[in-house]
């Protein structure tokens with residue numbers, strides 16, 4: 001059984017013991033309902049660090065939609081069983097009061113890369129992420145933090161955060177893990193009905209096609225418009241955005257010499273899906 005820690009004091013005591021022996025610590029922050037995408041991060045941390053902790057915390061501060069928070073899947077026992085297959089050394093799964101005790105008033109607030117796309121659609125989301133990531137790094141004394149490309153903008157936000165606040169943590173970005181039909185794994189996918197699940201892979205297929213077309217010389221705008229059309233025809237209720245952006249700043253980019261990323265968010269079957277790919 002992998003130990004599950006509930007308090008910062010226990011987490012710190014464990015981490016300090018490891019540090020005293022000169023061991024490196026990798027931390028994988030998650031919100032639980034784990035799948036192979038999360039496990040790929042934990043396995044990478046396992047390969048690169050002496051010690052690995054996965055955190056499971058559904059962070060209320062990063063939810064702009066109370067309904068989404070309420071419906072967020074929780075499955076700690078199953079998560080612990082999956083993490084035992086990696087295995088990680090410990091799980092940190094604190095209650096909300098441990099992370100945000102009475103009197104908590106500090107927020108890490110970011111502009112720039114945190115503003116467009118997800119920042120625009122989900123006001124306050126990235127301040128919530130930046131705040132909890134700063135806290136998790138501080139609580140755990142992490143040497144490395146592992147984050148997925150699946151949440152590309154979040155990864156850029158965390159890279160910027162660590163630089164701006166001189167946090168002594170190396171941020172490692174990991175490839176998106178997909179289902180066989182291309183759908184990016186996500187904890188929210190289990191909310192899809194069979195019908196929604198059948199439509200969902202069209203998101204990845206449509207942006208892949210658009211990226212291919214752009215690389216082949218088609219106009220960016222046209223390729224993106226076609227991708228949105230494909231998704232609506234497949235039964236997506238709403239395409240929130242499909243954008244070609246500078247991969248690091250997330251600002252609009254028509255400079256093909258800089259790394260660019262196509263990012264999309266869309267609703268199918270009442271579930272909001274996001275995905276992104278290099279262009």
Ligand code: AMP
Pocket residue numbers: 029030031032036037038040041146147148149150151174175176177178184185186187
């Ligand atoms: P979450 O539990 O959704 O907050 O995700 C925790 C971490 O796992 C984040 O760094 C995500 O980017 C990463 N992650 C989620 N889904 C995937 C995936 N399909 N492939 C790779 N990483 C992922």
